[in-house]
Amino acid sequence: MGMARYFFDTRDNSHSQRDELGLELDSLEEARDEATRGLADLAKDVLPSAVRRELAVEVRDEIDFPVLRAALWFEVAVVAAL
Amino acid sequence: MYDALLNRLIRRLEVDTAPLSEQERDAIASLPLTIRDVAADQDIVREGERPSQCCVVIEGFQCRYKMLRDGERQIMSFHVPGDIPDLQSLFLSTMDHSLGTITPNRVAFIAHEPLRKLIRQQPGIAERLWRETLIDASVFREWITNVGSRDAYTRIAHVICEMYVRLHAVGLTNGTTFQFPITQTELADATGLSTVHVNRSIQQIRADGLIVWERGVCTIPDLKALQDAGMFEPSYLHMRGNVAA
Numbered sequence: 001m002g003m004a005r006y007f008f009d010t011r012d013n014s015h016s017q018r019d020e021l022g023l024e025l026d027s028l029e030e031a032r033d034e035a036t037r038g039l040a041d042l043a044k045d046v047l048p049s050a051v052r053r054e055l056a057v058e059v060r061d062e063i064d065f066p067v068l069r070a071a072l073w074f075e076v077a078v079v080a081a082l
Numbered sequence: 083m084y085d086a087l088l089n090r091l092i093r094r095l096e097v098d099t100a101p102l103s104e105q106e107r108d109a110i111a112s113l114p115l116t117i118r119d120v121a122a123d124q125d126i127v128r129e130g131e132r133p134s135q136c137c138v139v140i141e142g143f144q145c146r147y148k149m150l151r152d153g154e155r156q157i158m159s160f161h162v163p164g165d166i167p168d169l170q171s172l173f174l175s176t177m178d179h180s181l182g183t184i185t186p187n188r189v190a191f192i193a194h195e196p197l198r199k200l201i202r203q204q205p206g207i208a209e210r211l212w213r214e215t216l217i218d219a220s221v222f223r224e225w226i227t228n229v230g231s232r233d234a235y236t237r238i239a240h241v242i243c244e245m246y247v248r249l250h251a252v253g254l255t256n257g258t259t260f261q262f263p264i265t266q267t268e269l270a271d272a273t274g275l276s277t278v279h280v281n282r283s284i285q286q287i288r289a290d291g292l293i294v295w296e297r298g299v300c301t302i303p304d305l306k307a308l309q310d311a312g313m314f315e316p317s318y319l320h321m322r323g324n325v326a327a
Contacts, residue, residue, distance in 0.1 A: 008278045017282060021266065021285070038282070041234060045234055045235075
């Protein structure tokens with residue numbers, strides 16, 4: 001079992017937040033699951049007040065190498081005025 | 083050791099109501115106890131078991147939780163010294179959830195039989211223990227609200243405020259500094275959030291200057307500001323006096 005530390009930076013439009021803590025995980029597969037769940041949580045918090053938003057979780061490994069990116073593009077618009 | 087335990091338990095039982103009488107104190111002091119050290123991340127009692135004793139936390143942190151079939155864990159409460167987290171087992175014989183340690187613990191076990199005898203002889207103590215389980219339920223109501231309706235930032239700020247107030251009530255804070263040895267994963271399990279989002283939110287709460295949290299020790303520089311951020315109103319803890327000191 002090769003435990004490794006992964007860092008999950010989050011991006012909200014142009015604002016990026018660097019993860020200084022990281023998580024010990026068994027595999028890249030687990031990192032993908034964590035990133036996906038993190039992205040879904042982030043979306044739940046920020047989308048209700050959003051119009052256009054690009055959200056992403058960018059995963060780095062221990063040597064700062066980018067290994068995975070999960071992203072979500074959101075847009076809401078009224079298409080017919082009553 | 084024994085006195086420290088007794089004081090902790092008595093202080094806990096006096097948190098929400100009047101001081102115990104001399105007679106009640108003596109009755110509690112005469113309860114037979116078994117003191118045990120338990121390592122971190124161990125179960126004290128598991129869902130489905132039928133315990134014959136309750137435990138009082140002397141040192142350390144515990145949590146109550148349920149495990150789901152897919153391996154997910156929902157933590158429903160954190161417990162601090164002075165708490166009797168499995169008091170309900172006195173009357174509900176089969177555990178409907180598990181109780182485990184978070185950090186290394188020192189716990190005192192009280193067998194159900196002498197405890198039942200005590201509450202028959204001392205209605206004042208029975209009342210206090212009843213209140214304990216009612217407050218327990220009040221905390222669960224607050225946590226349902228927290229997990230169901232607040233965003234991650236607010237949710238986490240709320241849990242930190244609660245831990246501070248409860249530790250303060252049993253004399254385990256130093257100013258607004260206290261032991262908070264909860265991992266991000268445990269906090270995620272307690273707030274129904276992913277670890278990644280908990281990490282992100284903690285870093286935001288820190289960046290906003292609302293907490294300093296390093297190596298299991300947390301300081302709240304401005305309690306009022308953190309309470310506002312966490313929509314925290316301590317009345318659900320039903321403590322006497324000014325708890326937010």
